[in-house]
Amino acid sequence: MSNINIDSEKARTFDAIVIGSGASGGWAAKELAEKGLKTLVLERGRPVEHVKDYPTTNMYPYEFEHRNQLTFKEQEENPIAASCYAYREDAKHFFVKDKEHPYVQEKPFDWIRGYQVGGKSLMWARQTQRWSDFDFEGPARDGFAVDWPIRYADIAPWYSHVERFAGISGNRDGLAELPDGDFLPAFPLNAVEDHFRKTVKEKYQGRHIISARCAHLSKPNQTHIDQGRVQCQNRILCQRGCPFGGYFSSNSSTLPWAQKTGNMTLRPFSVVHSILYDEAKGRATGVKVIDTNSKEEIDFFAPVIFINASALNTNLILLNSISSRFPQGLGNDNGLLGKYIAFHNYTAVITAEYDGLLQYKTDGRNPAGGGYIPRFRNVYKQETDFLRGYAAGFGASRAEVRDTSATGEALIENLLNPQLGPWRVNSHMMGETIPKESNHIRLDTQQKDDWGVPLLRISIDYDENDRKLRQDYYEQMSEMFQNAGFTNIKTHDDNRRPGNDIHEMGGVRMGHDPKTSLLNKWNQLHLCKNVFITDGACMTSTGTQNPTLTYMALAARAVDYAVKEMKKNGLKG
Numbered sequence: 387m388s389n390i391n392i393d394s395e396k397a398r399t400f401d402a403i404v405i406g407s408g409a410s411g412g413w414a415a416k417e418l419a420e421k422g423l424k425t426l427v428l429e430r431g432r433p434v435e436h437v438k439d440y441p442t443t444n445m446y447p448y449e450f451e452h453r454n455q456l457t458f459k460e461q462e463e464n465p466i467a468a469s470c471y472a473y474r475e476d477a478k479h480f481f482v483k484d485k486e487h488p489y490v491q492e493k494p495f496d497w498i499r500g501y502q503v504g505g506k507s508l509m510w511a512r513q514t515q516r517w518s519d520f521d522f523e524g525p526a527r528d529g530f531a532v533d534w535p536i537r538y539a540d541i542a543p544w545y546s547h548v549e550r551f552a553g554i555s556g557n558r559d560g561l562a563e564l565p566d567g568d569f570l571p572a573f574p575l576n577a578v579e580d581h582f583r584k585t586v587k588e589k590y591q592g593r594h595i596i597s598a599r600c601a602h603l604s605k606p607n608q609t610h611i612d613q614g615r616v617q618c619q620n621r622i623l624c625q626r627g628c629p630f631g632g633y634f635s636s637n638s639s640t641l642p643w644a645q646k647t648g649n650m651t652l653r654p655f656s657v658v659h660s661i662l663y664d665e666a667k668g669r670a671t672g673v674k675v676i677d678t679n680s681k682e683e684i685d686f687f688a689p690v691i692f693i694n695a696s697a698l699n700t701n702l703i704l705l706n707s708i709s710s711r712f713p714q715g716l717g718n719d720n721g722l723l724g725k726y727i728a729f730h731n732y733t734a735v736i737t738a739e740y741d742g743l744l745q746y747k748t749d750g751r752n753p754a755g756g757g758y759i760p761r762f763r764n765v766y767k768q769e770t771d772f773l774r775g776y777a778a779g780f781g782a783s784r785a786e787v788r789d790t791s792a793t794g795e796a797l798i799e800n801l802l803n804p805q806l807g808p809w810r811v812n813s814h815m816m817g818e819t820i821p822k823e824s825n826h827i828r829l830d831t832q833q834k835d836d837w838g839v840p841l842l843r844i845s846i847d848y849d850e851n852d853r854k855l856r857q858d859y860y861e862q863m864s865e866m867f868q869n870a871g872f873t874n875i876k877t878h879d880d881n882r883r884p885g886n887d888i889h890e891m892g893g894v895r896m897g898h899d900p901k902t903s904l905l906n907k908w909n910q911l912h913l914c915k916n917v918f919i920t921d922g923a924c925m926t927s928t929g930t931q932n933p934t935l936t937y938m939a940l941a942a943r944a945v946d947y948a949v950k951e952m953k954k955n956g957l958k959g
């Protein structure tokens with residue numbers, strides 16, 4: 387952690403600045419520091435040191451005052467945070483509470499945030515899949531948003547780079563729509579998950595159930611051991627922070643690695659207010675920070691700036707970076723900053739039961755969560771009356787049933803020898819949403835937060851495409867469930883509000899043309915070449931994959947480009 391002499395401009399000048407220390411910022415910091423740049427990482431939240439700052443990580447259920455539940459008061463006070471499944475007694479200290487950081491919901495939107503060193507990389511569910519060309523080609527083929535300026539081949543080596551260091555478990559499934567990565571061994575499917583895999587393979591062309599791919603060290607190699615991380619213990623208490631470093635987080639992996647180079651200075655409690663722009667030089671010179679403890683305003687300087695504050699906050703920082711050259715926000719001549727926000731549609735769930743395979747049970751726990759069904763709709767050609775499609779999760783389990791109706795010895799016997807219930811199966815949809823200009827965010831013109839930063843106004847909603855896609859998921863999955871012999875199939879409208887998927891993306895999209903996009907193919911602002919955006923804000927469309935692996939790969943790729951260009955021409959081009 388830093389102790390910078392803020393009175394000296396020299397001490398406030400670095401080779402590079404990274405804003406945000408979460409999943410994508412951690413990667414930018416690691417890559418910049420490894421390449422020898424003195425890198426300042428500015429983080430608005432508190433420090434969270436790996437292991438030391440995971441207070442609940444070894445607690446037993448009975449050690450939690452409310453047995454890991456939320457009190458009614460807490461739920462009432464935090465309807466947004468509490469809408470996230472992981473906001474429980476054991477992990478709530480990593481989540482932003484509703485009253486701490488307000489925003490304006492023009493339309494209902496759950497903005498789930500983690501403001502601390504490590505960001506949301508501490509609480510994430512670690513699902514990690516590569517995009518394929520079917521995703522990068524989507525907008526051009528189907529005529530929405532703008533064409534991505536990159537294709538799979540541009541990012542593939544950077545996926546490998548990230549996967550090898552972070553540690554991603556998975557099988558090499560050989561699917562064109564979900565390219566294989568550099569994997570550690572997969573966590574296996576259980577008997578019923580495998581039964582579903584076999585049925586679907588037999589009865590459907592182009593549909594697959596695979597082991598979920600996730601950022602866990604199923605079998606660490608030397609790269610991970612060098613980071614001080616060891617094998618995942620399958621505790622599935624991940625959202626508390628893992629003292630084994632069994633799953634990837636900035637705190638366990640990229641940040642300590644960057645620290646070890648001696649080139650990173652991490653400054654927590656530092657809210658970035660805006661980017662400083664020098665009109666004479668035609669470039670950004672640094673950032674304006676508000677120290678959250680002293681409320682002091684401090685400027686930091688560097689020739690290159692990476693903004694990784696998470697998608698909506700990155701939009702906010704750019705919108706708030708006003709100069710006479712850029713009166714609508716940095717790089718925003720086309721007025722598209724904050725527009726074409728998209729997200730994932732997680733509003734559908736299916737449950738069922740299975741009476742077969744009762745000779746099997748599940749032993750141990752699967753941190754990957756079971757199976758994953760890659761998108762099978764509209765992959766090779768448009769075949770439905772909605773655009774794009776959905777991926778899905780799939781899991782099966784048997785609950786232990788303890789008969790507590792007896793007393794005395796019989797009760798003890800029952801408690802010690804629980805019976806296994808029937809197999810229960812479930813699936814949840816992960817749908818792509820189409821970026822639209824009307825789904826946007828902007829700054830509130832009246833209200834500001836405690837640090838003088840305008841509040842964000844969020845105006846985002848589902849549309850007809852989302853509803854049709856959901857209906858199709860119900861129909862297709864129900865049929866697949868029936869074919870597998872599952873019974874008591876029930877569809878549930880999850881009724882999640884937009885944002886609850888926690889995969890908000892866009893607003894600073896990549897594209898070929900400065901008239902219709904903000905970033906070029908290197909994640910560089912078209913109009914301010916020394917500012918790079920490599921978090922979800924850069925996403926031109928959303929795909930159906932969990933997005934963080936792609937942000938991390940784009941971050942590493944952009945750093946490589948930025949450093950080479952700096953050496954060539956100082957990022958003026």
Ligand SMILES: Cc1cc2nc3c(=O)[nH]c(=O)nc-3n(C[C@H](O)[C@H](O)[C@H](O)COP(=O)(O)OP(=O)(O)OC[C@H]3O[C@@H](n4cnc5c(N)ncnc54)[C@H](O)[C@@H]3O)c2cc1C
Pocket residue numbers: 405406407408409410411412428429430431470472498500501502503504505506507509510511512513514656657658659694695696697699703888889921922932933934935937
């Ligand atoms: C419960 C949960 C489950 C999830 N599951 C998955 C999953 O399975 N797979 C997947 O791909 N993704 C998942 N996600 C989403 C994933 O966590 C995010 O996509 C990822 O963390 C985004 O990385 P980021 O660097 O953009 O943002 P973050 O990790 O959120 O980091 C942003 C950082 O910037 C800081 N910051 C913000 N504003 C400022 C400012 N003005 N000045 C200084 N610092 C600032 C924040 O405090 C934060 O530390 C999940 C998230 C949650 C909460």
